[in-house]
Amino acid sequence: MTSLLKNSELSIEKADKIVSETLNSCDDGELYVEDTKSETIVLDDNKIKSSNYTSDLGYGFRAVTGDTVAYSHSNEISEKSLKNSSDNLKSTLKNNSGTYNSEIKKTNQKLYKDIDPIESKSMKSKIELLNNMNEYARSKDSSVKQVTASLLAEKKNIEIIRSGGELLSDNRPLVRINMSVMVEKNGRKETGVYGIGGRQDYDEYLKNDNWKKVCDEAFRIANTNIESKPSPAGEMKVVLGPGWPAILIHEAVGHGLEGDFNRKKTSAFHDLVGKKVASKGVTIIDDGTIDNRRGSLNIDDEGTPTERTVLIEDGILKNFMQDRLNARLMNTKSTGNGRRESYKHVVMPRMRNTIMLGGTNTQEEMIKSVDKGIFAVSFGGGQVDITSGKFVFNCTEAYEIINGIVGAPIKGATLIGDGPSSLKEILMVGNDMMLDPGIGTCGKAGQGVPVGVGQPSLLINNMTVGGTQL
Amino acid sequence: MIKDQDYLKKIADICLSKSKKLGSTDASILVQSSVSENINVRNKKLDGSERSENLGVVLTTYLGKKKSSIASSNLKESNLNELVDRCIETMKITPEDEYNSLPDKDLHFSGLKDLDLYDETHLSNEDKINYIKEAEDEAFSNNKIVNTNGSGFGENKSNFLLANSNGFSDGYKTSQFTAYCEVVSKSNGSMERDYEYTSKRFYNDILKPKELGSIAADHAVKKLNPKKIKSEKISLIFDKRISKNFLSIFASAISSSAIAKGTTFLKDKLNQKVFNTEININDRGDIKKANGSRYFDSEGIGIINLDLIKNGILQDYLIDTYNGKKINRKSNGRASGTTNLYFENGSKTFSELIKSEKKLLYIKETIGHGTNIINGDYSVGASGIMIENGEFSYSVSEITIAGNLNNIFQNITLADDLEFNYSTNSPTMHVEGMIVGGK
Numbered sequence: 016m017t018s019l020l021k022n023s024e025l026s027i028e029k030a031d032k033i034v035s036e037t038l039n040s041c042d043d044g045e046l047y048v049e050d051t052k053s054e055t056i057v058l059d060d061n062k063i064k065s066s067n068y069t070s071d072l073g074y075g076f077r078a079v080t081g082d083t084v085a086y087s088h089s090n091e092i093s094e095k096s097l098k099n100s101s102d103n104l105k106s107t108l109k110n111n112s113g114t115y116n117s118e119i120k121k122t123n124q125k126l127y128k129d130i131d132p133i134e135s136k137s138m139k140s141k142i143e144l145l146n147n148m149n150e151y152a153r154s155k156d157s158s159v160k161q162v163t164a165s166l167l168a169e170k171k172n173i174e175i176i177r178s179g180g181e182l183l184s185d186n187r188p189l190v191r192i193n194m195s196v197m198v199e200k201n202g203r204k205e206t207g208v209y210g211i212g213g214r215q216d217y218d219e220y221l222k223n224d225n226w227k228k229v230c231d232e233a234f235r236i237a238n239t240n241i242e243s244k245p246s247p248a249g250e251m252k253v254v255l256g257p258g259w260p261a262i263l264i265h266e267a268v269g270h271g272l273e274g275d276f277n278r279k280k281t282s283a284f285h286d287l288v289g290k291k292v293a294s295k296g297v298t299i300i301d302d303g304t305i306d307n308r309r310g311s312l313n314i315d316d317e318g319t320p321t322e323r324t325v326l327i328e329d330g331i332l333k334n335f336m337q338d339r340l341n342a343r344l345m346n347t348k349s350t351g352n353g354r355r356e357s358y359k360h361v362v363m364p365r366m367r368n369t370i371m372l373g374g375t376n377t378q379e380e381m382i383k384s385v386d387k388g389i390f391a392v393s394f395g396g397g398q399v400d401i402t403s404g405k406f407v408f409n410c411t412e413a414y415e416i417i418n419g420i421v422g423a424p425i426k427g428a429t430l431i432g433d434g435p436s437s438l439k440e441i442l443m444v445g446n447d448m449m450l451d452p453g454i455g456t457c458g459k460a461g462q463g464v465p466v467g468v469g470q471p472s473l474l475i476n477n478m479t480v481g482g483t484q485l
Numbered sequence: 486m487i488k489d490q491d492y493l494k495k496i497a498d499i500c501l502s503k504s505k506k507l508g509s510t511d512a513s514i515l516v517q518s519s520v521s522e523n524i525n526v527r528n529k530k531l532d533g534s535e536r537s538e539n540l541g542v543v544l545t546t547y548l549g550k551k552k553s554s555i556a557s558s559n560l561k562e563s564n565l566n567e568l569v570d571r572c573i574e575t576m577k578i579t580p581e582d583e584y585n586s587l588p589d590k591d592l593h594f595s596g597l598k599d600l601d602l603y604d605e606t607h608l609s610n611e612d613k614i615n616y617i618k619e620a621e622d623e624a625f626s627n628n629k630i631v632n633t634n635g636s637g638f639g640e641n642k643s644n645f646l647l648a649n650s651n652g653f654s655d656g657y658k659t660s661q662f663t664a665y666c667e668v669v670s671k672s673n674g675s676m677e678r679d680y681e682y683t684s685k686r687f688y689n690d691i692l693k694p695k696e697l698g699s700i701a702a703d704h705a706v707k708k709l710n711p712k713k714i715k716s717e718k719i720s721l722i723f724d725k726r727i728s729k730n731f732l733s734i735f736a737s738a739i740s741s742s743a744i745a746k747g748t749t750f751l752k753d754k755l756n757q758k759v760f761n762t763e764i765n766i767n768d769r770g771d772i773k774k775a776n777g778s779r780y781f782d783s784e785g786i787g788i789i790n791l792d793l794i795k796n797g798i799l800q801d802y803l804i805d806t807y808n809g810k811k812i813n814r815k816s817n818g819r820a821s822g823t824t825n826l827y828f829e830n831g832s833k834t835f836s837e838l839i840k841s842e843k844k845l846l847y848i849k850e851t852i853g854h855g856t857n858i859i860n861g862d863y864s865v866g867a868s869g870i871m872i873e874n875g876e877f878s879y880s881v882s883e884i885t886i887a888g889n890l891n892n893i894f895q896n897i898t899l900a901d902d903l904e905f906n907y908s909t910n911s912p913t914m915h916v917e918g919m920i921v922g923g924k
Contacts, residue, residue, distance in 0.1 A: 060811075062580070066552075067555070069555070070568060073558055083530075085535075087535070087536040090541075100536070107534040142578070160747060197747075197748055203860065246864075248887065248920050249922055249924065250716075250923075279632070281632060281669050281678065359539070361533070398852045398853050402634070402669055403677050405852070405882060427864065431866040431884065433883060479885060479922050481922045482885075483864075483887045
């Protein structure tokens with residue numbers, strides 16, 4: 016029983032036959048079929064600038080033997096096209112032969128509803144919402160000079176057909192509401208950006224005029240930055256706020272704990288399992304099973320049920336995040352981290368919701384303990400060099416701390432640190448763990464996937480701040 | 486096999502005539518077909534192969550000043566019909582925008598297509614594997630190279646057709662051959678990665694495999710055993726692979742969309758001195774075989790060459806039809822951005838540049854997204870090599886570099902070593918007095 020091949024020229028029986036015949040002599044692989052509908056509506060410069068609807072259907076056929084992966088994808092769904100792909104896979108793997116591992120865990124996990132968020136709200140009411148957001152944000156202050164608001168909704172249905180005819184499927188809704196406000200005052204221009212989202216209908220996120228809070232927050236950040244002074248440069252103590260600043264965790268250790276880099280021994284963490292990589296009291300998990308979160312999945316893109324994987328426990332490195340290929344080559348089990356952006360992309364170990372658990376300190380005592388440092392509340396993007404372990408992230412809202420007191424806001428600065436050592440520099444872990452508002456997208460090897468992060472407030476002993484004030 | 490123009494035209498006609506029938510006053514359509522084949526090798530062993538066949542259509546319909554778009558990879562006629570229906574329905578309830586329109590007919594491209602953008606050479610997977618293994622072999626001949634992150638070879642062929650209800654209909658084939666080699670060096674407990682990358686429209690123009698491997702190895706070895714330096718104000722030299730990023734930043738700051746909205750630090754700077762007087766920046770779409778060359782932009786408007794900066798003075802913006810109307814300017818064919826964008830050569834040699842001050846920091850890599858186009862603030866993570874008395878001395882990492890682009894642009898001096906390796910190209914660059922954040 017398949018729904019995605021229903022209207023195509025390829026019957027499920029034919030697909031099964033080609034899949035089984037191709038993968039028989041391989042270690043692993045599958046046919047992945049994906050049907051994605053998405054809609055983006057953007058209001059920009061007081062106008063509905065664009066309304067785009069995309070409908071994408073295609074398959075990715077993968078065969079794996081040893082550590083060699085052959086992949087072929089197409090959006091022509093036909094017997095001929097799949098046979099071509101099959102020939103292509105066979106030619107790559109002609110010198111290898113394996114034994115198909117048909118074992119895959121089953122689940123009844125239902126972390127989100129099977130809904131179509133695009134159709135759940137009429138086009139008229141979406142346009143009205145964007146207009147309301149625009150007017151509301153502009154009415155906040157005459158210094159608001161530019162507003163961009165957008166609504167994104169997606170319904171991605173996937174099916175995985177394994178050798179032997181086993182079929183696994185998942186229907187994944189996703190929405191995101193974004194707001195960007197530019198404020199101009201005394202010849203200075205600053206922006207504030209905020210957004211919310213997850214795997215529910217728009218209305219769940221819009222309850223109680225929640226969209227106003229999104230506008231308020233974007234305006235607040237822009238308005239704070241307009242008063243900002245140049246950021247200091249050099250090493251200092253950093254207090255991180257709870258929630259979204261956990262992209263520090265994502266960059267500093269998350270990527271370095273993905274199975275592929277460790278199997279290939281190119282990660283700075285590859286020989287540190289069982290060793291102390293973080294301060295006592297630091298526990299980090301990657302959890303794909305939180306209801307309705309942006310990074311949650313019932314099954315990953317290989318069909319493995321997601322789970323809550325403990326990466327670091329009380330400072331000790333416990334596990335890497337694995338897909339089937341890297342797990343097999345490292346003699347362990349997939350942790351349900353095998354993900355891909357779409358049928359056009361190969362599977363890799365990727366994060367889901369990466370979270371540092373709460374501790375016992377208060378944010379107040381962290382700030383009080385700092386003589387000279389910065390208090391970083393919100394961030395833009397981050398990036399990491401897996402091999403050297405160096406990572407950066409960009410502050411979008413930060414303040415100086417002088418003698419235990421939060422002072423003036425400072426201009427957006429880049430913070431740089433060293434992954435394996437920075438977690439050992441954590442002096443206090445807060446009791447205020449919070450998840451991010453549901454807007455993160457992680458990029459790796461050209462593939463973007465939705466992810467979540469979370470953390471409590473943290474006090475870090477030493478990070479380098481990329482300011483302009485010496 | 487990529488689809489031919491006849492096939493693409495058939496799809497375009499279905500959508501255009503259907504949208505006309507349903508009441509749209511105007512429409513434009515892009516139909517694309519591409520095939521790419523990639524080979525990955527790691528530690529001189531085949532790591533994977535990837536073949537992709539892509540088809541896609543993007544349709545935009547207009548009802549007077551109302552507009553809506555759909556995109557799909559499913560080109561079955563029944564699906565296309567359904568999507569056009571949806572597009573028209575959405576269009577009808579979308580508010581009017583006075584600036585919406587098809588491009589000016591008079592600016593449509595017409596002319597010879599003689600830029601040599603398609604090389605029909607096809608490499609078998611064996612040939613691709615051999616090329617990239619040879620590159621890795623060469624990299625491993627350096628005894629400090631202990632591992633690879635993977636190296637790859639890709640071949641891409643594509644064809645497209647762009648058409649609109651004003652009578653424009655044209656398209657052409659392009660090809661791209663790409664190879665990269667990413668290696669890991671190790672010494673005294675320090676582990677670093679670095680890469681070299683080559684990408685050209687013609688197979689014969691890409692780097693030879695031995696060159697690719699040896700350059701990648703050299704980069705990775707030079708990064709070993711880095712030191713962290715003290716925070717200080719110091720002049721920087723940007724390696725060519727980084728200096729070209731300043732051109733990309735410049736391009737986004739002069740896009741007509743940012744200019745019209747006022748969200749750029751270069752607003753109201755037309756005819757003003759943005760760089761020092763020795764700097765010239767051009768954008769030329771008509772260089773034969775070049776990566777950024779094209780006949781027309783994504784609206785069908787013919788590409789003209791632009792002297793964007795002349796003697797430091799900003800001469801023009803990058804303009805498309807919609808945003809052009811907002812700022813009262815005609816499109817100059819930049820709806821798809823820049824073409825071959827480059828700094829003209831400076832007057833100093835590379836060696837003169839690195840000897841111009843006693844102490845300079847040579848930047849080979851930046852990480853992070855710390856560029857703010859709105860106010861020009863710039864702050865990124867970086868690594869590189871310290872230059873003392875004109876000699877490369879030790880590698881430096883875990884630092885930040887920061888400044889404001891208004892000042893950075895005024896303080897640029899260029900070497901005379903421009904090469905056309907990518908679509909955006911710069912000579913080696915010296916920037917006076919930036920702030921390095923370190924210890």
